[in-house]
Each structure stands twice: as C-alpha cells, then as structure tokens.
Amino acid sequence: MLGRMTQLTTLEIGNNLIDDNMVKLISEMKQLTCLDLEINQIFNEGAKSISELRNLTYLNIGNNPINDEGIESICQLDNLTDLTVSSLRITSKSAKFISKLNNLTFLNIAYNNIGDEGAKFISEIKSLKILDISLNGISPIGAKSISELDQLTVLYISQNFGIGDEGARMISEMKQLNELYIQDCFIGNAGAISISRMDKLTHLDISENEIQIEGETVIRDMKHLSYLSIEYQCLYG
Known part of the structure; x- marks a missing residue:
C-alpha cells in the first residue's frame, strides 16, 4: 500500500514492528525526504535499504537493533541535515562515519557508547547547531572536543558521569550556546561557577549534580535565563 503513495514526502512509521522486509518496500519510495x-x-x-533513499534530509532510526555496520550504510545519505541514531549502542566507529555528513545541523546520538574518541569525530561536523550526546561515556577530554563546535547553539550532554567540574569548564567556553542540558554529570560548585559565566544561555538544566549553596547562588544570579532546572542537588553549606 505505501509503495503506491507516490505523493508522500514525509513518512512517520515509528513503533510499528517494522522489519527489514518492510523497509525494503519503503525504500522504493524514492521521493521521501523525511523518514521516522x-x-x-x-x-x-x-x-542498507534505507541508504537507497537518496533524497532524505531527515532520518530517525533510533531504538533499532542497528550497529556500526548499519550506520556505515546510512552515512551514504549525504543530503541529511537531521539525523537521530539514539539508543543503538554504536561506538566511535559510527561517529567516524557520521563525521563525514557535512550538511548535518541536528544530530541525536544519545545513549550509545562513542566515548571521547567518538566525541572527537563528532567535533569535525562544523555545521552542527543542535547536538544530543547524552550518556556516551564522555570525560573532560571529549567535552573539550565538543567545545570546538562554534556553530552549536543547543547542547544535551547529560549523564556523562565523567564530565565533572573540569568538563563543565570546557563546555563553559562555548559562549554562543543558548541552551545547555547537563544533568547528572557530577558537577560541583566549581563547575556551576564556570557555567554561570555563559551569558547567552536562556535555558539551563543542571539538575541531579552535586552543587551546594555557593554554586546554587551563582546559578541563581544568571538573570538572562528564562528556564532553569536545578533539582536534586546537595544544597547545604
């Protein structure tokens, strides 16, 4: 049935038990530009079948049993501007493939295992404006790589437990950021002080860290924020 809908340019068919055989049929819809x-x-x-859809600019294949080999196929789609590959358990090898997609402005690679090496590859995509790299085993080394993305305005980097104060300091160098989501990264007062100097931030989620009264005070003084979450801290003297 779908193959007959030649007028479709956008198809959202998530959470439908779609398998490789069904995807083969979808891959005949060469006119598609957006696929979820x-x-x-x-x-x-x-x-591999998806990689035949050469007109795609938007693709979400998160939460599928695809590994690095599958991502290599996907990265033949060099017109992509928006890519979600979250929760695939892919590694830095996939990050290297993705780094060749020079038109990407949005990338969600959260809940994988790319580590600091993968973060270095991702930092080569200079066109990125929005990045979700949460829960990927990133330390201050990877945070430094990400800080080199000078076009980025929105960053999700939560649940990278090795970030700490040093990683927060690296991220705070991204003075152009408007939104930062850095929950559960073992950030204390020193990291909070670094982040408080990011004067273009309008949205900040720094919840579930280890910030005490001193750090909370400087965050509270960020008058340019329109959204702040600072829940589940150690707010005592």
Whole structure:
C-alpha cells in the first residue's frame, strides 16, 4: 500500500514492528525526504535499504537493533541535515562515519557508547547547531572536543558521569550556546561557577549534580535565563 503513495514526502512509521522486509518496500519510495522509523525491528540489512533513499534530509532510526555496520550504510545519505541514531549502542566507529555528513545541523546520538574518541569525530561536523550526546561515556577530554563546535547553539550532554567540574569548564567556553542540558554529570560548585559565566544561555538544566549553596547562588544570579532546572542537588553549606 505505501509503495503506491507516490505523493508522500514525509513518512512517520515509528513503533510499528517494522522489519527489514518492510523497509525494503519503503525504500522504493524514492521521493521521501523525511523518514521516522524509531522503535522498530530494523537490522543492518534494513539500514542498507534505507541508504537507497537518496533524497532524505531527515532520518530517525533510533531504538533499532542497528550497529556500526548499519550506520556505515546510512552515512551514504549525504543530503541529511537531521539525523537521530539514539539508543543503538554504536561506538566511535559510527561517529567516524557520521563525521563525514557535512550538511548535518541536528544530530541525536544519545545513549550509545562513542566515548571521547567518538566525541572527537563528532567535533569535525562544523555545521552542527543542535547536538544530543547524552550518556556516551564522555570525560573532560571529549567535552573539550565538543567545545570546538562554534556553530552549536543547543547542547544535551547529560549523564556523562565523567564530565565533572573540569568538563563543565570546557563546555563553559562555548559562549554562543543558548541552551545547555547537563544533568547528572557530577558537577560541583566549581563547575556551576564556570557555567554561570555563559551569558547567552536562556535555558539551563543542571539538575541531579552535586552543587551546594555557593554554586546554587551563582546559578541563581544568571538573570538572562528564562528556564532553569536545578533539582536534586546537595544544597547545604
């Protein structure tokens, strides 16, 4: 049925038990520019089929059993500007493939295992404006790499437990950021003080860290914020 809908340019078919055979049929819809296949049963063979959709600019394949081999196929889609590959358990090898997508402005690679090496590859995508790299085993070394993305305005880097105060200091060098989501990264007062100097931030989520009264005070003095979450801290003297 879908193959007959030649007028479609956008298809959202997430959470539908789509498998590789179904994806093969979808890959015949060469006119598609936007495709959402999140939370299905697509493996590397299905990823190869998706790579035939050369007009895609938007692709969400998060939460599928695809690994680095499948991402290599996906990265043949060099017109992509918006890519979600979250919760695939991919490694720095995939980050290297993705780094060749020079038109990307949005990348969600959260809940994977790319580490600091992968963060270095991602930092090569200078066109990025929005990045979600949460829960990827990133330390201050990876944070320094990410801080080199000077076009980035929105960054999600939560649940990278090795970030700490030093990583927060690296991220605070990104003076152009408007939104920062850095929950659960073992940030204390020193990291909070660094972040408080980011004078273009309008949205900040720094919840579930280890900030005490001193850090909370400087964050509270960020008068340019329109949104702040600072829940679940150690707010005592």
